[in-house]
Amino acid sequence: MxxxxxxxxxxxxxxxxxxxxxxxxxxxxxxxxxxxxxxxxxxxxxxxxxxxxxxxxxxxxxxxxxxxxxxxxxxxxxxxxxxxxxxxxxxxxxxxxxxxxxxxxxxxxxxxxxxxxxxxxxxxxxxxxxxxxxxxxxxxxxxxxxxxxxxxxxxxxxxxxxxxxxxxxxxxxxxxxxxxxxxxxxxxxxxxxxxxxxxxxxxxxxxxxxxxxxxxxxxxxxxxxxxxxxxxxxxxxxxxxxxxxxxxxxxxxxxxxxxxxxxxxxxxxxxxxxxxxxxxxxxxxxxxxxxxxxxxxxxxxxxxxxxxxxxxxxxxxxxxxxxxxxxxxxxxxxxxxxxxxxxxxxxxxxxxxxxxxxxxxxxxxxxxxxxxxxxxxxxxxxxxxxxxxxMKVADPEARGVLILGGNPLAQAVALSLKKLDIDVILSDTSWDQIRKARMAGLRTYFGTVVSDDADRRLDLVGIGELLALSHRAPLNALACMRYAGEFGSGNVFNIRLADQAESATTPAGRVLFKDDVTLERLEGLIVKEGFEIRHTKLTEEFGFQQMLDSQSEDSVLLYGVSNEGVVYPFAEDRTFRATAGWRIAYLGHPDHSTREDTEKSAAERARAHLCEELPKPLPD
Incomplete structure (x- = not known):
């Protein structure tokens, strides 16, 4: 020296x-x-x-x-x-x-x-x-x-x-x-x-x-x-x-x-x-x-x-x-x-x-x-x-989703993904929110996803996307920057908060949903108006455009899941082609249903209707 x-x-x-x-x-x-x-x-x-x-x-x-x-x-x-x-x-x-x-x-x-x-x-x-x-x-x-x-x-x-x-x-x-x-x-x-x-x-x-x-x-x-x-x-x-x-x-x-x-x-x-x-x-x-x-x-x-x-x-x-x-x-x-x-x-x-x-x-x-x-x-x-x-012991592709936030929207999205057999981890620093998620059968991580403890204990095997849905804008931004290197910059998504929408501040990561959709608005639809996340399966007869035409004005498209099980969140800068077999998740009012039922394809509904019209067999 x-x-x-x-x-x-x-x-x-x-x-x-x-x-x-x-x-x-x-x-x-x-x-x-x-x-x-x-x-x-x-x-x-x-x-x-x-x-x-x-x-x-x-x-x-x-x-x-x-x-x-x-x-x-x-x-x-x-x-x-x-x-x-x-x-x-x-x-x-x-x-x-x-x-x-x-x-x-x-x-x-x-x-x-x-x-x-x-x-x-x-x-x-x-x-x-x-x-x-x-x-x-x-x-x-x-x-x-x-x-x-x-x-x-x-x-x-x-x-x-x-x-x-x-x-x-x-x-x-x-x-x-x-x-x-x-x-x-x-x-x-x-x-x-x-x-x-x-x-x-x-x-x-x-x-x-x-x-x-x-x-x-x-x-x-x-x-x-x-x-x-x-x-x-x-x-x-x-x-x-x-x-x-x-x-x-x-x-x-x-x-x-x-x-x-x-x-x-x-x-x-x-x-x-x-x-x-x-x-x-x-x-x-x-x-x-x-x-x-x-x-x-x-x-x-x-x-x-x-x-x-x-x-x-x-x-x-x-x-x-x-x-x-x-x-x-x-x-x-x-x-x-x-x-x-x-x-x-x-x-x-x-x-x-x-x-x-x-x-x-x-x-x-x-x-x-x-x-x-x-x-x-x-x-x-x-x-x-x-x-x-x-040795054939490596996963070919990470398709699971890490969700940051334990609020009602984050938990609803996590549960809807779980219903489609998507691997989901929900993380939050609130024990009450984590407890609710665990009782609902979700995998959880109690803590901050950008901490050294998360580096040691957060099991990200099979996880390839981040949805930052918390109310803390700085934490959402930090998580997006942290996991952009982990999952790729195209696979980290951030939701717009109300104050960001008013100040025209662009969140870090890819921005979810339309420009007028904020976390507070979606939470209000779920908590106050009883909106639910529904899934629509696309078919040859009932494609993506037909599904869009059947949507009500207040429903919000959330994500699509391809035939291979890859999750495609709807984002401002994202375009993709949803074909037959895809499932589209949207937030809609329970009193409104699309032309395609959330659980039945058009063909299944037609068969059910045909069975109702056929004469029932006479008793012996």
Whole structure:
């Protein structure tokens, strides 16, 4: 780093580069961790633009430690025990037996190849076995595998993230610190006692305060952050390296405590985690010494090959014994296992500690771990889609619809699509609206569709369109911009609100319906005048023009569904040709019916009429 550069300017540049890397990752639909690590390696050992140790000095280790503590707490806050039980035997085995098998195999290979001592090899095995939603979700959205396979991969990533972090912390304390003497064993007991005890105390104390409403809502997030940092630091002060265990235990307990709403905390921690990961990974990657690139890449390549082609497949095959998962899905499941944030952040933190303790092999723990991350994310990200298509476990086309909003119009549209066997997800931040939708049998997502939580938990497999129907114009616009890259700019639709119609403001995305149709008007027709969404099936005798001629003046065309099951919302700039077999949805008054009944074709009505005219048989 040039001496004449201001330290504040360098830190600001690191933050700017990190956020730019996050944006670029979103744009190219690749996990952000890959771009962040490459940016750090380029700025540090490759070009020598800055030296983190010289820049931060003695503050480097405390800053990294606190940042990792927040990341692990946020990950553990998503671990709910009911989710482990609720997603099948395969997922449960993958995050328990499968993770253990993978860890032991990787550790054995790293030790046998002479890369690490057996203690560091076991720690590396725990780190290299963890995937994570931040790297799995972007790949799933590109691959679009079958629903069963997508659910297994997604929930494995969500659950193994905090479990893997906890396992790595435990192994670090038990193995890396050593248990050869009675004093060391007592030290391990002290570490576990302090970590678990303080984590439980902090979780129960914070949940008690939140349940009793002692704090105002706007202080929940910052108070939680303060408690996390204080718990981590206090645990480390009582027992060396017990802080990570303490914050992980704290997050798991809070996530599974009844009557404690962690959604707002998660939203805040997600934004903070994005900032922390953006800075941490650049800084940590920049710390990798240039000499690390001189390690034996033949042996390292052999280890990477073993991890990808042996350890993961063996773990998957053992985890799927006795299950009804088809073999093609098992094979693809064996291939997709990119490593993520936990492996990078925790390995870098532990490496600093191990280097201070003079443990052999600590200097190459980070480079080898980063190599695993880069290779698995890059190789599997590029090959997962063609491999899944080769194995015939990838959906050919995403035809489902994501609806933003839980108001009466949004729910009516969602139910009408569901009646036509269209896959629908309805999202809203109002629990009452989500509850109504669930009671109506709709798939729902409770939260904001533009959040990091949605990136992890919102199952978009089979979903290819967005209908932004909420009353919040900024959220509608943001969702359209967010999912234009996901679904394509031609498949995101936004409804005009009353204030936008009056100000002639053009909403983001493709504008739904006619220029005088607003969300408020459609809601008024449904709630106040009892309008309903009806479906008309077009035939050769009763085509689209005949259906239009039969419509009343106050009815509104909503969407058409083609013979292939593709949804075509009526928009200002959209034209399409609806032919026989299409179904047209419109909002109409219950007392008005078109010449074509919503459930019967013209031919069916003619047959029914003919049957009424025929004489009935005489009784015997």
């Amino acid at each position: 040039p001496d004449n550069l201001d330290t504040g300017l360098v830190i600001a540049l690191i933050v700017a580069i990190g956020i730019a890397a996050q944006w670029f990752s979103w744009w190219v639909k690749q996990p952000a961790i890959l771009v962040l690590l490459l940016a750090g390696l380029l700025a540090g050992p490759v070009l020598g633009l800055f030296d983190p140790d010289a820049l931060f000095g003695d503050l480097l280790f405390p800053a990294v430690s606190l940042g990792v503590a927040v990341i692990l707490f946020e990950g553990s806050l998503t671990l709910k025990f009911r989710e482990i039980r609720g997603h099948g035997q395969v997922v449960t085995r993958l995050v328990t037996v499968g993770a253990l098998v993978s860890m032991l195999l990787i550790a054995l290979a790293a030790w046998a190849l002479g890369i690490f001592s057996w203690k560091v090899a076991l720690l590396f095995g725990a780190l290299a076995s963890v995937t994570g939603p931040t790297v799995i979700v972007p790949i799933l959205r590109t691959v679009r595998p079958t629903r069963s396979l997508a659910n297994i991969l997604r929930w494995e990533g969500i659950l193994i993230d905090p479990l893997g972090a906890l396992a790595a912390v435990v192994i670090f304390q038990l193995v890396a610190l050593g248990t050869r003497q009675v004093e060391d064993l007592l030290l391990a007991v002290e570490i576990f006692g302090a970590g678990i005890g303080l984590g439980m105390a902090a979780a129960f104390g914070l949940s008690f305060i939140m349940r009793r409403h002692v704090l105002p809502d706007y202080l929940h997030n910052v108070t939680t952050l303060a408690v996390v940092l204080l718990t981590f630091s206090l645990a480390n002060a009582l027992a060396h390296e017990s802080g990570l265990l303490a914050v992980t235990v704290m997050g798991v307990i809070l996530a599974n405590t009844k009557d404690v709403n962690t959604d707002d905390i998660l939203d805040f921690k997600e934004s903070l985690t994005v900032l922390l990961t953006s800075v941490l990974f650049i800084v940590l990657a920049a710390r990798v010494p240039a000499s690390a690139f001189e390690m034996n890449w033949t042996i390292t390549g052999a280890l990477l090959g073993f991890i990808i082609f042996v350890a993961r497949p063996v773990a998957v095959m053992i985890s799927t014994i006795g299950s009804d998962l088809p073999w093609p899905e098992r094979i693809v499941l064996s291939w997709i296992a990119p490593r993520g944030i936990v492996a990078a952040a925790v390995s870098a933190l532990f490496a600093i500690e191990l280097e201070r303790a003079g443990v052999e092999g600590a200097d190459i723990l980070v480079p080898v771990t980063f190599a695993v991350i880069v290779v698995t994310v890059f190789v599997q990200g590029l090959t997962a889609r063609p491999f899944a298509r080769l």
